Amino acid sequence: MEQTQATQTRAPVSTRPGWHRFLKRSRWEMVAVVIIAVGVVMLMQPLSLTLYSYSFVTLLAGTGLFTIVTKFPE
Numbered sequence: 001m002e003q004t005q006a007t008q009t010r011a012p013v014s015t016r017p018g019w020h021r022f023l024k025r026s027r028w029e030m031v032a033v034v035i036i037a038v039g040v041v042m043l044m045q046p047l048s049l050t051l052y053s054y055s056f057v058t059l060l061a062g063t064g065l066f067t068i069v070t071k072f073p074e
Helices: 025-044 049-069
Strands: none
Touching: 025 049
16 A cells, blocks of 8 residues: 555654643633633622723633634644
């Protein structure tokens, strides 16, 4: 059985840890979800007007981060 050239070539694998390891999707997705959850808690708490004021910004930052992170490599 003969393989074509496209199936024989492989992407080079780096043995040293670098940006690829730092930019793993699962870790950053969890950070984004935690930021969104903190924003929701800030929105629903009745104690501090300052926390309530910053809740939308926190939710927006978490949502933006989640949107960007979904483009990261697995």
